[in-house]
Every structure is written in C-alpha cells, then in structure tokens.
Amino acid sequence: MTLMFYNTLSRKKEKFIPIEKNHVRLYTCGPTVYDSAHIGNFRTFLFEDLLKRLLLFKNYSVTHIMNITDIDDKTIRRSNEDGITLKELTHKYTDLFFSDSTWLKILPADKYPKATDHINEMIQMIQKLLDRGFAYVANDKSVFFKISNYPDYGKLIYIKSNLLQSSNRIADDEYEKDSPQDFALWKAYKPADGDVWWDSPWGKGRPGWHIECSAMSMKYLGQYFDIHCGGVDNIFPHHENEIAQSCAATSANFVKMWMHSEHLQIEGDKMSKSEGNFYRIEDLKKQGYTPEVIRFLLLNGHYRTKLNFSLSKRTEAEQAIQRIINIKSKLKTFKIKEENKSGPISEHQKNFISALEDDLDTPKALAILYIWIKDTFKEIDKNNFNKINVQAGLNFLEVVENLLGIIPPKINIPEKIQKLVDKRLYAKKKKNWEVADLIRQELIDLGWKLEDTVDGTVCKPI
C-alpha cells in the first residue's frame, strides 16, 4: 500500500510520492535551546521519529535535517539571567537535548545545523528578498518581510492576509515596521542584546526567527523538498512565514508536504511553563519511567489528536508493554514439538503496517499487535506452532520494535539472582514448597519475579 499522510497545506490525506525516487528529504523543526525540552516537545519529536522509521522501513533513503535554534529572544534573555554567555547556555541545552533524545531511542538526524553557524546564508537570503522587493529596511536598520507585496500569504493558515487581525502583542513590538503583520528577517542591534550580534549590510544585528529554517533547509535539502514537520503551534506564524520568504526568494515551490502534530496536555490541562505543569524527561526518568513507557504513552494517541499525559497512566502502559514482553519470552522459550502443526499464516503483520501507512495510525496498529498476541498465545496453546511460525513471530516483533521502539531490551539476570532461582528450583523439585516460596519472596524483595511455566521457570525484573 502507498503511504498516505495528512498535508496541512491541503488539509487532506494525500498519497505520499517523493520528489526524487526512493529518496525522502525531511526537515523537522528542532528545539530552541534555552531550557530543557519537555514531554510536549518530545511528543512532536517522537511523531517525527515514527515517520522517519516508517520511511526507512519502506526502504526509502532519508536525508533528515533538524535545526538547533541557538539564537533568539529567549536564549539571549536566559543567558543574561543565568549570567553565562549565549554559547555556554546553548551548548548546555543542546547536549541535554541530544542525551534525552538518545535515551528515548529517537533515531538521530543526519545533521543538526545551528542557526549561529548559518548567519551568512541568512544574510544572503535576506539580500535576495530586498533585491526582489519583498523586504525593506526600517528606520532602525531592521529588515522586514513585506507581506503586502506577497499575495500568496496565508496558504497554510487558510486566511487572506488582509484579514489577519493584529493582537495586543504586536503593539508591544519595539521595532518599527510598515505594517503590523510584517515579520522580522533581521533585527537591528539593541543594547539588551549585549555582545550577541553579527555584521550585516544593514549594520549590527541578529537574524529573525523564521529565516533560519528557510536558509538551512534550502542549503541542506535544496529549494524544494518533501516533508517539513513541527508542532501545530508552528503552523502560524513560523511555517507560514517560512513559505512566504522561501517562495518569494526563489519563485519556486518550497515544501511538498507539511505535517504537524497536535499538542500534548498535562493532567487534562494545557501545558504551560508559567503554571509549571510540564514534565522534563529527567523528571520522568527519576520517577522510574522507561523510554518504552514514555514512547508507548505518546504513541498511544494519534499524532493529530490532542493527547493527555497523566502520571496515572503509567501502570496501564507498563502492563501493556509487559504483554508484549510475555509473548516474546513465550516464543523464545517454549519447546517446539516435532509433531506440531503449522499455524495459520498471519495477516496481522500486513495489517499492522497498513495502519501505520495510513497517516501513522498508531492506535490502530497497536490494536492489531494485541490481536496478534492473543491469536499467537492461542495457537501455541493448541500446539499449532512450528519453527517457521516462531521465527515469523519473532521477526514481526522485530519489525514492531524497529517502527515503534516500545519493546525493552533483554535484561541480563545477575549471577546472584540466578543462583537463588536455581536454589528455588531445587526446593521445588523436592516439593519443598515452603522453602521455594520463601526464596520467591526473597527474589521479589530484590526486584525479580518468577513465572513457572511448562517450559521452565522464567525470571523477570519487576
């Protein structure tokens, strides 16, 4: 089946056909490194990770670029507050972002270009926009994009530019511009910027926010590329502005498919830093969350619906994951008898993939996975599973893991624990139930539980 993705540009599910055969060029909006990323940011990054994993599974080669925004109002403000240089601040949070991403099993991008390393590219693009009459230099030497000269403005947000209503925030803007809707390409230096500035044809200053993504995506992916992702909040103004400035600069199309993930809510409320209702990865890690549990919770809702993240759902996710671990362990340990018949060829794997191919329908894919698990247990109980079925099952679980990343890696049993397990097994053989149960309790206290099965005793961490 072909891939279908919802394109924000058309507001419809569309067949995905890459511009270049077998090669997908993907740009995902990265973090602004002024603070640690929170679980909401990671919902978006996880959605993008799933998208990429699916593209790779479909045998596309993927060139994935994720920007690091290391210069903007927030980074400057934060570095002043913390009394450290902008570089010190952004390096700290960039490193943290990478370690959180790795811990969450997010596949790395091919390149993470930083805004501050691409000031020249941005200046060139701004110059081009000035030359073509889509931008102007204001009295204070800032450069703005002139929306009134760009009639296509409003493609993503579905609004005619003349209907854009200005909010109070615009009135507070300290820069001078012709029209309130015009956005900054280059911001003239202000004393509050400290020693953060670059030279430009228009004087000292720093780039506006939107221009970095246009300049860097074009540099690494070309003028026109396949997919650009981000959170829904980026639709306007960020992505709208990116489209305007990119298309105005090149007179060509910019991005074929825009994909956006919905917001995550926390304990039923909108996540907001001012209210303090957000979780960082390190917070969850401290509470004992595993990457798999977080991934499961975030992938359990479709990426285009609002999802509520609640600490109370943790057990639910752990139980659900445990079921996957159980079937895997069953497939690995049960002894296949020669006379076992072959079970029915499973259609579930195909259906699982089809669900993901249909605009990344993870809840449906998970449902199919659980139907498969149930069927597999049944067939095994009926002795209808032979070597080929077992191998097919294990292969399927590998596919599931490659796509969703929700199956924990095998845990090695420490020697000390194994010795206790053996000791109990001996007592059990002698039908010395008291001793066996005592050791089992001892193991539980040490954090390991036992399952006696017909194929032997299985030891699992709690």
Place this chain on the structure above:
RNA sequence: GGCGUCGUACCCAAGUGGCUAAGGGACCGGUUUGCAAAACCGUUAUUCGCCGGUUCGAAUCCGGCCGACGCCUCCA
C-alpha cells in the same frame, strides 16, 4: 470577529455510509497451576454529547444546539 479541531464503555482509544461498534488498561466469574504468575474462556456501549434532516441503511453525510479546546507575530 476570523480560521480550525474534538465529544465513542469506568479510563485510554480505533472506526468517517452497510457483516454482531477494533484494541489496551481496570473490574468480576471460570479453566489451568503445589501456590502464585503468565495464558486461556466468559462478562462490562441495542449504542457512538443532544435534537432534527438526508438515505433502503449513519457513530460516520447535512443543519441546529450544548460542552471542551487550539491558533490569529516569535509556544513542539
């Protein structure tokens, strides 16, 4: 004011015109087991926020209402 999303069991969540409304978690009963765990079997929505309409037929399309929510200049 403009643009847009959502409302399916105790909780989470698929399904967007047609076989008995997926699946997970939770709960209860049973089988199995030395006991436990795991697994299996069964039970939990004659009904999809409410009211109308279209249709042979709607959770699914249309209209209205109620409720929750997002964006409208720098928040993933």
